[in-house]
Amino acid sequence: MNMLRRGALIALASLGFSGLAQAQTVTLRLHQFLPPQAAIPAKAIIPWARKIEAESGGRIKIQDFHAMQMGGSPPQLFDQARDGVADITWTVLGYTPGRFNKSEVFELPFMCSGGPEKCSRAFHEYVEKNAADEFKSVKLLAAHTHGPGLFHTKQPVAGLESLRGMKIRGGSRIINNMLVKLGATPVGMPVPAVTEALSKGVIDGATVPWEVAPSIKLPELVKNHTSFAGKDGLFTQTFALVMNRASYDKLPADLKKVIDNNSGIELAAAFGRTMDEADKVGLAMAQKAGNNLVALDVAETQRWRRTASVVESDWVTEMKGKGIDGAKLAAEARALVAKQNK
Secondary structure (H helix, E strand, C coil): CHHHHHHHHHHHHHHHHHHHHHHCCEEEEEECCCCCCCHHHHHHHHHHHHHHHHHCCCCEEEEEECCCCCCCCHHHHHHHHHHCCCCEEEEEHHHCCCCCCCHHHHHCCCCCCCCHHHHHHHHHHHHHHHCHHHHCCEEEEEEEECCCCEEEECCCCCCHHHHCCCEEEECCHHHHHHHHHCCCEEEECCHHHHHHHHHCCCCCEEEECHHHCHHHCHHHHCCEEEECCCCCCCCCCEEEEEEEHHHHHCCCHHHHHHHHHCCCHHHHHHHHHHHHHHHHHHHHHHHHCCCEEEECCHHHHHHHHHHHHHHHHHHHHHHHHCCCCHHHHHHHHHHHHHHHCC
16 A cells, blocks of 8 residues: 555656646747847847747747847857857848858849848748858758848939949948949948947948838938839848757757747748838838938949949859859859749
8 A cells, every 4th residue: 555655656746747847937038239119129029039938838938138238249149149148149140241151142232132021031941951051050040131222321322423432331241342342432330330320420321221220210310212123122131030059959849849830931031021011111201201212213223233243253253262152052042032033
């Protein structure tokens, strides 16, 4: 009888420990560089975090740290996820020049078309097929792009000639090289620094999509905005939402499944849709302010295409020196974009 009671107690204790394991909660710290009211944090990252929490039954808690509240600078965010300073980070890949060589093919001039949702799908698929090794130190949750890139300037940019000599903010080394070819003087900086740089006259304009314009007060600081024929942007920047590998690996299987179910190409597309909707908001703000909206026609856009095409040649040559077939990667990227636009 005592043996039976003892066995029952052991079984109950075992069930109790099992229940405690099942009920275990995990807190993940999410760090990113924009204020919480900016489009991607407000409409994509924060809703994603709350969805993770809900689908985990409250067993995953995500603490939101915006605008670099955990310290460091935007270019350090990827390493913060890799090293466990934060558990999840969202960052611009171009903030760390030369690190994501294969991924940066999507930053080449006029690479993307069809809008940010389609381009984000193409980019995430491209990364999985061609650049997964660049993310092996982390758990990649989503790779995406922003919408069409354009110029926001103090003086109008009505053609190639008017850009010459202007000091323009560029967000990556590819974009900076493109600005040089177009005759501008590039000034590299993360997007949160643009507001002060424009206010103090450090730069004459910036290259960003409409999406980020409201959060950095662009329609107030500059009165001229130059876009290109069709839905194409002159450039695109690339982003990634990544997770510390150890933070993911130590999750129980059912919580890993929650993360996995909310990662991948559909998450990339959701970020792209958010970018698309936010582009409309930024454009509407500039229109309401009565700003000068310059839309270059097809012929002028072709001039910019021809001039900027040297950037791709430079990149292919550079990649060859690193043992990477840049021409093949560029062709693969265009094929994936074209597939999304069918």
